[in-house]
Amino acid sequence: MDDDENIVIIPYADFNRWKEIMKIIAEFGWFYAEEDYDRFLKGFGEKNFNGLIAVDKKSDKILGSVVIGFFESIENSPALVSLGLYIVLPELRGKGIGTKLFKEVINDPRFVNVNLGLNGASYMSKKYAKIFGYDKFPNWQVCKSKIKICDINLNALQNDSDIDIVNVNDVDYQKLIEYDTNIQGGIRRDKFLKAFLDTKTNFAKIAVNKNGEIVGFGNIRTGVNNQIGLGPLYSNSKSIAETLLKQILESIENLGSYDCFRIFPPNINKDADEIFSRLCNGKVDVSGGNSFPQFTKEIIQADTSKIFSITEYGLNAA
Template sequence: MGVTAELNMQKGVKVVLNPSQEYFNQFQEWISETERWNYRHAEYKLWLATFEKFWMYMAIDEEHDEVISAVSLALQRHPDGTELYSIGNYYCVPEWRGKGISNKLFKQVMKDVGKHNCQLFGAVEMSPLYAQRFNFAIMPDFWHIFADIDVVDLVIPPMPNGLTCKKIEENDWEKLHEYDEKICDLNRRKYMRMNLSLTGTVSRLVLNESGKIVGFGAIKMATGNELIMAPLYAESLDAATALISSILNGLPTLQSYSTLISIYPDANNDVPRLLSLLTNGNFETHKAYRHQFTQRMMRFPQEKIFATDEVSHSPC
């Protein structure tokens, strides 16, 4: 944990870079209560351990030793070495808003990015500000949708014919990574392996009749008593259905959770069909985020993305 002296904050506020888990836990309590951003307990450790570089700036109220604002930045690379930065976790405690603290943190991460390409998920109300003030003006013409399902309404669909799901074993990782690289053109093997293996995660592969991987996915058991479908990548609606059926059957205490949430690109018209299968049509959605880039847009096969991994630092 290092104190960042160059950030000129008001008296009584210090900025800490990559603080201890204790401070992240405080941050998680705030974002869960006010924004419904819920993570697994070890998400912070995942980011620190697997990204080439990772910055979590937190502004701390020194009098009470409490987090009041935060923003994070991660560095990943394309296979050709080109850098992609991503910004996430931009947040300020309500009573500290309007004092300029969060804006200073955001300007700091933009200094860290420099002239490189940077990506974030802009929330509906923040998207124009990111585009106008910070040059995140390159974006697709579709949004990501937030889907909200009460666990009591879940119906586990039957396994479609011709498909088999299995837990990920040691000899599966190479083929899983090869499939993932067709979805997301970034060097994220270390990240994806730890992400799918983290405590509080149920993950599965789906294979066709010839034994070829045609998708993989996970459900994460998060704070706030929620389940998060993230990611869910599949070649077809049937493959996605097989995955979610197997994963839900693999959850040891499904009924102890209140909700299942998912974020997906509305460019994939099969996702509402999948959600209808899971709930007999009883689910709610709203427009939530969109990709925004500063230099160059990354393009993904949206028809294969049934749920994004997460919207902090995973671009798909």
């Protein structure tokens, strides 16, 4: 298939085909938003974000997709090349399309000897480890779960009176970066976080204590197929996470118009399990299974005790 002249690899930037990719992704049951492409492009910058699609030239049908985002080293922080949206249509797997996409998207001299990471689907995780070298695993996985909006009971959650919930623009952004970096195992997401928490297209809140220190933050974004997704939800404690979750959901005036609430907690954070279970009286659907954070050179040591839902599982380890 690599030699088939009917298959062409094309940069995303050359085509306005993000909605087509979103449709394919939705059929796989993944959570993404149409706005995510712009978030990624702004968050990484043009030189650090690349997306490719494999297209059949005769039918113009999309056969596969991959994107990468490069978290550059800032002030000696660890660099990370994160790979996501890596899909090939099921009927075309095993024909070399995925390998060609992978090789082309990481073909950048800046990536030599740089750590690569991804969140692997359970059915692909071993292949990523064996063939592409993503053989370094942390001691946790991402639970891709969901809750029906009709099952949500906001009265089941409590507010922590020792903290205040404020908007993103009400805090020192550099302090937010410092908080995020500590949870991310040193990875700096300066531009990315700003783009991802843009409150014009998200519902984002920050938790601060009585001393004005950031002790948590959370975000919900709207996605395809009338869904909303939580990510990130980081906090110093269970009560802070609960308060953030409650107040962010309460800020969504049309919450009842959505069908599904997607959540992505680490499987070892039992406090997260308890909060989400209480939110819907135990009706958490875990049929989405787990994805596996995996790396080529070293494990990014994210602080899962403070992660109640990861940012998103496309281009972020946590």
